[in-house]
Amino acid sequence: MSGEPALGAAAVPGGIPEREIPAGQGRRLHPLTPWRRAWAPLAGLFAVMVQNVEELRRWTSSVALGWLLLSLALFLACAGLYGFLSWRVTRFLVTDTELRIRTGLLFRRSAHLRLDRIQSIDVSRPLLARLLGVAKLRMEVVGSRSADELAFLGENEARDLRAELLARAAGIAPEAAPNAGEAPALALHEVDPKTLAWSLVLRGRTWAFLVPGAALIPVVWLTTNNLVAALLVLLPLIAANWRASVGSYLTLYGWTVSESPDGLRLDHGLLQRDHATVPPGRVQCVRLVEPLLWRPRGWVRVELDVAGTRSGNREGLLLPVASRAEAAALLGRVLPDVDIAAALAAIRPAPERARWAMPVWRTGYGHAATPTLFVARRGRLRRVHELVPHAKVQSVRLTQGPRARLLRLADVHVDHGADGTATARLLDAGYAADEVAAQANRSRLGRRSAAPDRWLTGP
Amino acid sequence: MHMDEVAAQPPPGTSGDTWRPVMPGLLTMRRLVLVSCLTPPALLAAVLPLLLGAPAWSLLALVPLTAGVWGWWALGRNWRSWCYQERDDDLLIRRGVLWQQLTVVPYGRMQLVEVTSGPLERRFGLARLQLHTAAAATDASVPGLAPAEAERLRDRLTELGEARSAGL
Known part of the structure; x- marks a missing residue:
């Protein structure tokens, strides 16, 4: 079953044609997976039955019980066969540069994920899967609309595979990668x-x-x-x-952030344990959110935008709650060479005359640019700070509507790689124009000093 | 025309470099589209009441006519506002009169440079250059370029993009 030899890179050179998984190679998912697959047709049957309850009753009363049981058994066998076959055709293979997944019984789909473009790897263990000792591996890669997942793998296999993928993505020598094992982690913060x-x-x-x-x-x-x-x-x-x-x-519950050479690790969940790894240098944007009632206590929520799709279950959360100092300390690890406190202190509020454009909410808006960060603040009750490292800026836009022009105001938008935009609104027009020119310059210089994609290989 | 003067000025901080305008053919094409869209309703509104014997209603033709005149002028204004500038490390695109927008795209961030040209645009000898970065919000396109210029830009941007390419 899944006991086929795990193909490390050692077996790869020469033998594998570009972009395919050769017959007889590659690994399979956990043998329990077909039961999950068989679940889909069963659920479909159930839905149809629920919708046609009346007809079903008329039909069952006219058909002998024996036939009914027989057809049900036949259906179960078909569903089981479908599950088994779709499990059989699903394979994955790790090569030097790619993770290749091939799946699909009727519609063949083969995905090739470039390892140096992996944005995050999540291991998720729902309650039932935890009892059965299996886990789900989700990978997010730039450019793919939906996260690719391998479900299910044995728990140990999932952990080893994650470590191997991260090791290869980091640029560890291919021969050593399969045995690189779990990188040691240092717990940074646990939410009590x-x-x-x-x-x-x-x-x-x-x-x-x-x-x-x-x-x-x-x-x-x-x-x-x-x-x-x-x-x-x-x-x-x-x-x-x-x-x-x-x-x-x-x-x-039990939200733990730890740091390892693989990047940041997030573990959380009471019943369903989830684990996510964000490799270093993948963070495109950081949001500090302060709901109104949290502000007297000085609490913030920290969210990250990582290129690729946003993980559905955690909303890009880095910390569900922390004090401002703790969040700043943690962010110092996520975004190196960044002084969060200084960046927030440097914020200039929107000019006084902006109240004619936005009467009450004007005081919420503000902007700052430090040597490493573009900072935009918004919101009066629920305050949000958006921080974008200059190195992650994709394009800069300056916009100005008719009313803003009368008031000599303008907005600066900074688009980053996680398909989002940080907007500094209600800036003085002259300042904004200078800021756009300077921003283009800064992001160019910022990129030059950015870390490489394969973070252990050095620049 | 105060707005035109504002639109014609280079934005502060970027003076000294040359802003290139887009082709006049773009304006001609857009005005032609405008006229061919508004002529049938104007004619209909003018002629139909005369035939039906209620000539006062012919005044309704003034509505599409006014819209046409205003559109003629607005298209001209809008066309004048479009311009672009190649700098050493980034491309600037400026557009809009009432809602002005200036877009800066660093060469190293370009994922894809596209040149498209529809049937009508080809008839007028025009092409459109579209830049894509990793952010979908980056809305950087230049309409109304001469095909040769569009191809020159595409090749130059691709070349510069490769030279200055950076990861995400």
């Missing part, structure tokens, strides 16, 4: 459960569904005179609320 709980309590999203729910109950009760109806209305609201509060707590 009490702070996490309080931060969720003080977050607006936790309560967003409760307040309208509480208002809705008396209304429904009074109009229908029926308490049960009122509680029924509340049910979906409670579900949404549960997901925003307890669900978040379970996902974010």
Whole structure:
């Protein structure tokens, strides 16, 4: 099954034609995988049955039980066969430069992921998978719209494969890569459960569904005179609320950030354990988010934008909650040669006359440029700082509308590689024009000193 | 025309280099499209009431006519605002009159340089240059270039892009 020889680079040279997995080579996924695959047709059948309950009952009453059981068994066998075959045709192979995945029973799909373009590698273990000892490996590569995943692998296999991919991506000698093993990690920060709980309590999203729910109950009760109806209305609201509060707590529980030569490691989750690795130099943009009620306590949430798709389950989160000093210290590791405190202190607020363009919210806007960072601030209640390293800037734009021109104001947009834009709004027009010219210069110089893609090979 | 003067000035901080305009053919093409879109409704609005015996309604033809005159002028203004400049390390593109935009794309960041030319554009001897970076928000295209100029730019930008290429 998955016991075929793991093909290291040693076996590769000469034998492999460019861009294909030769027959009889490559590794397979964990043998438990077909059961997940078989699940899809079964779910489809179930959905069809639910939709046609009436017809189904008429039909079953006319058909003998024996035939029914037989057809069900036949269907199960087909589903099992489908699962088995699709598992059989799925293979992956690690070469010097690529991870090749070939899959698809009817529609063949083969993906070649360039290792030096890997933006992050996640190992995810849902509760059931944890019990069975398997794990899912997700990789994000620049340019591919959806994250590619290998599901499922044995837990140890997933860990070794992740280490190998990262080792190769880092530029460790190919012969040594398969045995490079897990790079040692140094824990930098762990979010303690009490702070996490309080931060969720003080977050607006936790309560967003409760307040309208509480208002809705008396209304429904009074109009229908029926308490049960009122509680029924509340049910979906409670579900949404549960997901925003307890669900978040379970996902974010035990959030640990550690540093290793492979980059930053993020481990979290109470029931479902998730693990993500962000190789160094991949961070395109950092966001510091301060919700209104967190600000008296000096808490911030730190989000990262990494090129490729944003990981769905963690919203690009680096830290769910931390004090400003802790966040600054941690960011110092993510973005080397960056002084966050100095960058934030250098922010110039929007000029006074901008109140004619944006009356109340003007004070939220601000901008700073340090030798390494472009900083934009926005938001009056929920304050957001966006930090983009100059080396990651793809293009710079200056825009000015008619009203802004009357007020001699302009906006500067900085597009970065994670398909996002940081915008410094309401700048003085002259300053903005100088800033665009200077920004183009800075990002050119910043790129020159940027670390190479294969981070252990040296510049 | 105050706006025109503003649009014609080079933005501060970039003076001294040459801004290149786009081809006059672009303006001719856009005006032709405008006229051919507005002539049928104008004619219809003018002639139909006369035939139906209600000549006062012919005044409705003034609506497309006014729109045409305004569009003629606005297209001219907009065409004058388009210009681009090749510097040592980046390409600048400026456009817009009411909503002005200046885009700076460093050569090393270009992932793909495209030259496209539709049937109408080919008829007028025009081509469009489109630059792609890793950020989709980068909206850098120059319409209305002479095909030879577009190809020269494409080759030069590709060459410079390779020379100054950087990872993400």
